[in-house]
């Protein structure tokens with residue numbers, strides 16, 4: 001089993017208890033700044049338990065398309081997309097992957113990509129959900145947040161599709 005871990009997992013020191021390698025991105029590593037988490041992380045890197053990876057451009061584009069289809073694209077940072085890109089890249093290589101994150105949008109896209117998800121401090125989603133953005137004035141439905149082009153309303157409401 002391969003794990004793809006975001007910063008929340010490293011703050012909790014989870015890489016020490018997972019029964020497999022913890023993959024992550026350089027951006028996540030740089031978010032882990034407090035001394036004890038940092039030290040645990042460096043031990044993990046030295047032991048080969050924590051592996052730094054970068055998804056390809058094509059993998060990132062694929063993840064962005066999946067995120068868009070679920071209405072999640074606007075809620076994911078570049079780092080989130082890269083974490084998901086690594087998960088997708090491992091899945092393509094035949095790994096069983098668990099994405100470790102408390103971010104609901106990351107979890108949602110991970111499930112859709114075929115990964116399992118594991119929360120750090122909160123329970124995780126069980127199945128993917130699609131969200132849409134609805135204009136409260138005219139009811140038009142969009143797949144991302146923004147301004148309604150029909151009536152100019154800027155506060156589209158996020159709803160489960």
Ligand SMILES: [Zn+2]
Nearest residue numbers: 135138148151
């Ligand atoms: Zn509207």
